[in-house]
Amino acid sequence: MTLRRKHFAERRAARGYSQEEFAEALSVAASTVVRWESGRATPRPHQRSKMAELLGVTLPDLEALLSDEQPTEKVKLPATPPLLHGDDDDMKRREVLGLLAVTGALVALPDCGETVREWAVPTFPEAGDSLHRSLWRVYALSDSKQVVFPAVRAQLDVMAKALTEPRTAAERSRLCRMTADLYQLVGELFFDANRYTDAAQCYTLAANAAHAGGGYDLWACAMTRHAYVELYAHRAHAARPLLAAAFHIARRGDDVLSTRHWVAAVQAQTYAAMGDFDACNRALDEAEKVHALDGAHSHNGGWLRFDGSRLAEERGACYLQLGRPDLAEEALTTALAQPLSLRRRAAVLSDLAVLGVHRRDIDQVVHYAEQALGLADRSNSGFIGKKLDGLRGRLAPLMSDDRVSTLDHRIAALPRTA
Template sequence: MTLRRKRFAERRAAQGYSQEDFAEALMVAVSTVVRWEGGRATPRPHQRPRIAHLLGIPLFELEGLLFDVQPVEAAAHFDVPDFRHRDDDDMKRREVLGLLAVTGTLVTLPGLDDSPWQRTDAGLAANKEEVHRGLWQVFTLSDSKQTVFPAVRRQLHALTTSLAGARTEGDRARLCAMTADVYQLAGELFFDANRYTDAAQCYTLAAHAAHAGGAHDLWACAMTRHAYVELYAHRASAAHPLLAAAHRLARRGDSALSTRHWVAAVQAEAYAAVGDIKACTRALDEAEKVHDLDSLPGNGGWLRFDGSRLFEERGACYLQLGRPDLAENALAAALAQPLSLRRRAAVLTNLAVVGVHRRDVEQVMHYAEMAIDLAGQSKSGFVGKKLDGLRERLAPVMADDRISGLDQRIAALSRTA
């Protein structure tokens, strides 16, 4: 047992908790608490605010009992490529993760009388929510998503101050919903950089904040984004229960919003991943009902599903199911629509995969080269990952020298974001 973990155990005992009581309060096994205190394991980020509450200490003090280095730095280090301008962007990312921890604590522990922040009027004007929608619009339109990071940091700073000074339950609920909104945007930034663990942490915190704010649609969207991380990491078995929960939440949300239809669209991808074409088709048909809504179903922010992505999503599902004939028609229809750089690159890459199925080298080269050009413009980890997926499928046409050269070009792409 390290000295830090010994102090952790002593603090737990000083608060009157046995290991069994502590484990029960946290809904974990007693063996998990034993491993925490022995230094053989570390509580997950979403567990730490609750642990700090039970120990009666601020979150930053808990981190001091768990880590020999700054925890956000440790949490930010994964065996994946780094951002451009490494030192500067590492610092930005660590700051965002730190702010997530602070706001997560304030969401978990409302009404702290000894808050170190100056109490402020938490009544937020409507233009604050407009700022959030504006951030999502900038994210959507930006070729390089990481340009949004500074604005997200500023919003998290503002929410930290406002949450610490919330005076009424109404203010607090609204602030929690706004926090869930920004958490989801932060998750999208990490996802674009292929930092899936950071992204999943953001979505978990977003779900918790949305629950605290009584915002079922926001909550469902956070769960759906978390599920998509699992799908993209080829873990459909982990995505299914998240999507089932999101489906139940969406049914309790606002029927005028498109939340339930977006959940269905992602469920279709999960069914495609396990080869269930009937369930996939049913889910896609459910998603298509978004067009029956009377008004614009998205809100320009955390919920942007308006049915415009269904062609590309249907194409991706059919490709996953081994039906390139059906996939090509849907993907061609998607390519005829206005698309963001990232979405266009994904569609082009999928059309190149269709070419591999057909052993059509010309088609593979045509679409893959356009996708590579877009990857160079965006430096997006998401686009790079899509092209890596194409590389994994090139074996049937690798005998052609052009494909061999294409494989090398994709391998040489920068994976920074």
Template sequence: MGGLKKRRKDCGYSQETFAAAAGVDRTTVGRWERGETEPQPPLRPKLAKLLGLDMAGLGALLSPQAVTQEAEGHLDNLTSDSGDDMIRRDFLRVLAIAGAFPALPAHEILDETADSRAMNDHLWSVYRLTRSKRSVFPIVRDQITALTDELKDGRDTIGLCSAAGDLFQLAGELAFDENRYTDAAASYTLAASASREAKQYDLWACALTRHAYVSLYERQYEDAIGVLIAAERVAKRGDGRLATRHWVAAVQAQAYAGMKNFDACERAMDEAEEVLHLAADSVNGGWLRFNASRLAEERGARYVELGRLDLAEAALQRALRQAELGRGQSYRRRGAVLADLAVLGAKRRDLDEVMTYAHEALDLARRSGSGYVARKLRTLRVELRPVATDARAAELEAKLAELAA
């Protein structure tokens, strides 16, 4: 057993309770224990305190070591496929030499590129509509392989890089929804590289914005802001008719809310609401999906994080009404709004309000298979701890634990 994992267990922590105490995602702790990543320096003093160690002792536990899946008995927890790594490496190799091939003039763009874009649009539609996001991944992987083969021939480099920048974002979304943050970050990095090669600034900014989500969900808010500032600069070079810069602002608001900076969060949300002034047909249906239908949900979620509960309730109830009217809300998005309302009730110690929303959110999380809604409900588990002795809260906690498992 790895040193960090053994110490954690000796101190009486499950992986989930240790993650909650450290302020990170459970999957992050798993990666530390498997030696895939190491905690960032700002987190280490807190981890040392939790484990009853000095900094030197913690450093000894975190030293790189070969930890095989067989020794850990976690064969079922494999999250990345070595074949996927090979596909990414092959694409990076081809992309590195792509600049040596001249792109064809615009009027000679190959039919294959148009076909790739049409296929990407179709895959984004399937991704939005399917309940099992995982089922889309084999098709995405095959499409990436086909694009790589096209690039090897040196044909229409710019068009194919644009299509790849789109497709790798979808691959990242699939990984992120399954809490595979390392795989998601790798895909978003490839998406940014391909989009930059194609000089597709909006596509590039969206890839950076999605990359920032990895830091957000690990509560590394300052890291996220750094990426989002870069995304903002890139988006300013893009198409002003698209919603790109407004989506970047909405995600900046999430980072500022995590940092408890109310004024900066409000300024970012005000910028995000400028999306209302765009033409109705200005939002791409694939890699860019931010529009006015998400504003109330986004603002409500930010107010929950900031502890501004009255403001949060008004915004989230507005988002819920929009969902009931059928304005662009999927199972995933409705489930997220309900989860935020349940968290709001828990912060108020109003168990009736919690039960009103939590059970439907649970049902939608199961039906959609969404890691996004599940992450929202993980926050609810933390908020329920002060009322854990209540029978209803205990029953709900058991169901939430089952979902997490």
């Protein structure tokens, strides 16, 4: 057995497959897998996409595993799948959902009438606010969003205990708002892992907790995130009433904050999905009014992060969906020239690749898709994978080109987190 084929066998075993199970998944005989791993046979091209998916590697990595040449350096394979994937992580997910149920019930319970003196209230809320802001910052800056999951799970446990302690009405309201804040972050983690139903549940609980705490802007943000789940699942008709409600709630919030402008930005995406160019433009113009606010105080960097910096990429995505590539290119190119997080850059690159498909410009498709795939390999983000899936669904007219065919296989082989 060559060294590379040894790595192939090790990778198969690490993914939990016996030779017989691996053969069954690929609809081949177990003896075929034995011959692959011994170097006496090589998988055929039509088998490799499914094989890469089972092994959790890209097609180029699979080619390296199957090569009979001695390697000059150790083959670099993706890390193990991120949190929220597999039996152990599924158990952790259920634990978090259980804590959501507990804290949600405690938020919904009427005040038992117990009070404490103001001077006796523990200082937990102040410390908790600071911690939550820190968690949001880590989430925003991390290439792999799941790194904050353990800390968020621990904080949910703390919140559940805090909600059972007697507090003044003002402190209980604040605690409810903090719970709503944390729920939204949990929802973002589930959303990044492509677990949309779990994310929607988190946002619903966040809206209820925000309402209980009297936080209108927090409430509107939770509704907007819930709408975005529907929008991302191609259910614009379901997103529209959620956003209408969020807009009315936001109007009762703080005029200094950018909440209502963020609602408008997501409404624009909904109108684009529905093919309404004029309504989309009106919503985008409303969102642009965020620039008239005091930038230092219009958002908190946590559950409300909208400052207008994303509008170029969002405008480009809307125009692309509306079938206006001429308008989309200018906006997307402007967005790409700005400092972007890994996820946002991958989204813009994917949209620019889609723009190349519209033009039948294979060089443009390959140029931008290759960059987006590199970012997907770095992050294991389900969000990026979903964006690239959207690109893949448009590649059919160009599949006669070998480069496009290779892109299709590489996107299909991306690890999926749900």
